[in-house]
Amino acid sequence: MGGAEILFIGNNFARLLEGLWVTVRISLISIAFSLVLGTALGAAMTVKNRAVRAVCRVYLEIVRVMPQLVWLFIVFFGITKLTGLNLGGETSAVIVFTLWGTAETGDLVRGAFQSVPKHQRESALSLGLTKFQSYVYIIFPQALRGLIPNIINLSTRMIKTTALVSLIGVTEVLKVGKQIIDANRFEYPNAAIWVYAAIFFMYFAICFPLSWAASRLAKKSRKSD
Template identity: 30%
Template sequence: MVLDFSKIADKIPYILGGIIDTLQFTLLSAVVGIILGTILALIKISNNRPLKWLAIFYTSIFRGTPLILQLTLIYFSVPQLFNYPITPLMAGVIAFGLNSAAYTSETIRAGILAVDRGQREAALSLGIPYRKMMVDIIFPQALKNIMPAMVNEGINLLKDSALVSVIGVTEVLRRAGIVAAEKFLYFEPLLLAGAIYYVMVMTLTWAARNFERRLRRSD
């Protein structure tokens, strides 16, 4: 077996250009997932039973069905149901953001409940408003507990971003496939795509470990 990357050398910048789409998609999906996941987590630990059951039902739907089904359903059904020409990137962000929120909500909920209940009771007894207590006391401690799980969710989002290639988003894998079909050479462009994903994941892991280390030092 002989690898010859010279045959795709002129297309390497094109494949690398997909990094921007991949990172943009991952970042937007993560923001949607964290915001919605936090809201769902707070609902799940609240005393509002109807909203609580609705949040649990939401989580079960997105955890119980394949992600690629959610992605294609949103991309193809929105134009049909609402007569709105949704873009592939928008469909991907919505699908991945909603899916990520289901998993993130459970992680955040567990992190909040892991904080000593006595701190919450002490804060309330001192007259600290609930919102201020959550932002200044509970969330900072919960963040330290859930950081590894949140990093894993970010890594999964980054890797799973390759799925949006099925609806036409020209991220790294999609561009590698285009080059492969054009050059009739598959191993080299796909190997390059794999190397790009690996470097991005390792960079994210390194940055997250440094951030987690700083959080530990602040104790």
């Protein structure tokens, strides 16, 4: 089972890492936007006004029911067709993953706030804390404890799902791998195994520490309940 040297011929390995950086870049930017917008959406989902809540709910469901791939096509091809605006693949990817991440983060934030028992707030108010203080010292820290592991898990899902962006022409790690395999099909018939194995370990190196941290934090927050 020879052929491992395919990974190190020329600048193949550097190219894979470059592809990985594209994957990470799209993920990081999308996650950053999602956190900010998702927190706002989550807050909006807990307001008393029914109309506001309904609009948020509709947004959440629309984003959720469609596969991310369909959204990528809609944004990448659809927007160009409709507006004549030429969005690059990476920009389109960030838009789609932000739309999706915002929806999911919003729902997680809503859930985290609603999981803090009503009595916690009443206890805080009874002690003379203002509404603002009871949010800062009592509700927010408790909501955050349950929220962080979920957000990390969502991030790993987003990182893995970015593999789809190769289908709108973005050269991320998977696409680079495919190029290497295709270019060396005859000299290195086993290239696919080695290249995909390398990509497997790259995803693993990024996602495993995250999901490990998430489960550690989740266990810790369960323990102190």
